[in-house]
Amino acid sequence: MTKFLLSLHVLAAIIAVGPVTVAASMFPPSARKALAEPGSERAVAAVRLLHRICRVYGGVGIAVPVLGFATAMSMGVLNDAWLIVSMLLTALAAMVLLALVLPRQEEILAGIGGTATDSGGTGGTGGTTLDAGTITVDARATARLAMFTGVFNLLWAAVTVLMIVRPGSTTGA
Template sequence: MTKFLLAVHVIAAIVAIGPVTVAASMFPPAARKVLEAPDDASALAAVRLLHRICQVYAVAGVVVPVFGFATASDMGVLGDTWLIVSIVLTALAAVVLAALVLPRQSAILEGAVQDRTVDRAATVRLAMFTGIFNLLWATVTVLMIIRPGSTTGA
């Protein structure tokens, strides 16, 4: 059962978190293209699509910690320090995404749709928060691979 849970956890992380990190990273430059060419419908459509990808896959990403907890419980590692740190970083990444990235994307998109303007400074701040989100997930990924005290020999 552990192998099944771990496989679902890893696949969910790749399928759900991967698109969010990529789309969120692509959003600020795409929004700046709207700033450069306010009448470019394709630039605005790209920003809409990237925001929608972030929203949908953020919700789908809830599966990752659910199966992560199930896997950790089955493996008997719920109290291990590396896992607790990973849980805290995952929660922090979720807060950054829900409180800092997605609302700022929405605000930028709203401005782009309503009056075809994009605040460049807002895209820079968004890029910073997106980078923090991505760094948190990269750190969790490294912890999951290294797993201090692991018996895999890695």
């Protein structure tokens, strides 16, 4: 049963977390492209698709910690430090995705759907500013999103390393 649960856990991580990390990483440059091409429906559609992938696969990603917890229970390693740290990092990654990445993607999408004006570099934005009511999107917004996305991806990389190396584990690596 343990091997079956572990297999499901790894498959869920590959199938759910993989697309989120890739799509989230592609979102900021795609948003910048949409900002540079204000009338391009194709550029906006690409940004919408990337956001949808992040939302859908982020939701499916709940299977990863659920199956991981079941696997850890069957292996009897719930009290191991490497697993506790992995669970904390996973929770932190989920919070980064839910509180920082997805909301900023939505703000950028709303701004891209607005009317474009060229800021000409005034105000220190360094590029195109889109204003949709109260939503203003500029290069700094996409840079901040890229930073949060990088943090999200680094957290998942750390979890992956901990799952493979399992420092201090008596179950072997």
